[in-house]
Amino acid sequence: MSDEPQAPARESILVVEDDEFIARLLRVELAGAGYEVRTATDGLEALEAAFERCPDLILADVMMPNMDGYEMTRRLREDPRTEGVSIIMLTARGVAADKLEGLTAGADDYIVKPFDADELLARIRGVIRRAEYMRSVSPLTGLPGNVRIEDEIEARIAHGLDFALLYLDLDNFKAYSDRYGFVRGDEALRATGRLIRDTAKGVGSSATFVGHIGGDDFVVVSSPEHATVIAEEVIRRFDELAPTLYEPEDAARGFVEAEDRQGKRQRFPLVSVSIGIASTAGRRFSHRAEAVQVATELKNYTKRTPGSSYTLDRRGMGGG
Template identity: 45%
Template sequence: MLAFLPKFLYNIMGLLIKFYGGRVVKGRLILIVDDDRFTRRILRDILEKEGYSIIEARDGEEAFRLYKEMLPDMVILDVVLPGMSGFDLLKILRKEEENLMLPILVLTAKGDFEEKIKGLELGADDYLVKPVNEKELVIKVNNLFQRIEHNRMANPLTGLRGNIDIKEEIKRRIKSKELFAVLYIDLDNFKSYNDYYGFLRGDEVIKLTAKILSDAVELVGNDKDFLGHIGGDDFVIITTPEKAEEMCKYIISRFDSEIKFLYDKKDRERGYIETTSRRGEKLKFPFVSVSIAIVTNEFRDFRSDLEISEVAAELKKKLKQMKGSCYLKDRRRG
């Protein structure tokens, strides 16, 4: 059995499994932790048939050692183990920040509701009931990998979908021939705020912006509207043309009324922040404001997301010349 090989062989086999794959179609390594050899065998046979590679552990101590040595892509963990329990191992794994994205499935006894709840509370992503159903196991493992991969592509600060999803969504809308409006949202005077208060306070501005945009989509927009975070202080909303300007007005109103509370009292009362340049000059910066460029296919056809972003860049240049929060819609034809 692989679980009894010496440490140096584990390291070599782990590299082979991860980088060369053998029969590994999906390129994923799963650690199965269960003291019952028969259960491990069943899980191994099912998952190997699906193209996954498997390593096994009989108890929590062995599982923790294997995890550190081989860094599997998923852990399937029985909650009842000799010595260190499955719950104890789950707590240890989730305690480390780098393991927060590690997908973990817990195995529970049939009908034991408390075990399921406790496992989920400790950070398990999902659970499986023994005896395991083959189809359910495969579906949950596949879905969990897909969900984790999607989360890795999301912006870590806001949790919103990132560049890849944004481009794919715009391409989908273009291909569908439906009418759409793309709102490119960014912040003015954000750098001066970040420099003055520090990046941790700057992160609060980004999170506030994300919350306001999310509320705008939910309260003003349509069911199928899309919200993404390009990065930094740049965001995208994809909606329908008739909703675009109403959404902009909501965003600007909310943002201007709430951003001031992220300034210290003395700065809030005077309405700006003041810094000193290297030359000793006093520099005044107004509150952070929001600019929104609206690009639609009402009056022209777009063939790519690049064409849309080019039009948005033109609008942004004009927006930067305006004071305070504002929006601008491209109304040109052809």
């Protein structure tokens, strides 16, 4: 296998402009900056092109025949195939009301013609960067999601940095959601995300990373020396938080009744947190999947023990 890095896929931009000269100018500038460029001459043609293959960004004039940029933007936002596409509007009019109408329709940015090419490229990079960031963030907790989690682990491996991967999973959370519903469940996950973030950032270093895999699964990437301190403090704070998530009578009893996976009515203890910690303190990882597998196995082992607890990867550390 070649050691040469693969070139990343080029971001695609759909230019929507009825002025042939401006469209050609934009194509040359954008292609020269490394973007894949397609063109359309009006809003209707742009909709067809975007529905066929959604671009990373649409750069559209406002005043066009058949369908203007405002209506095109509204329709793009209404269709699930294109609702998340980034849109920058171009117009010869710098009137505040025109900008407001474009932004209200769903545009991400607004540039007045004649435009400076360097400014245009900077705006495009900024809008695409924001969109990539939002796609990689959990909409529930606001924490980085799977893409950024994978990138974080891979970056530490690639640079030969020592790190610990903490995999945190809530116990008995399904019973909690069954008892209180999805809205309360989401509130509990948001509170848990804040607790993990604040604890890990407060106890660890500035390089500590916190992510949300999804559901009741979270990760922390820290230095090996901070891993157990973070785990212990998360457990302490979470065990203080857990009873406050329940109605007083359930918290006092210490359990809720709900159906298990076989449909039988059972008693489930209050939610707790199980943590598996993979670390480079005693081994090296060549790929993120190895670290994730070790942390997952340790987390699953930890879940066999009632209550909140953690298990540290001790392979290669020596001692008992």
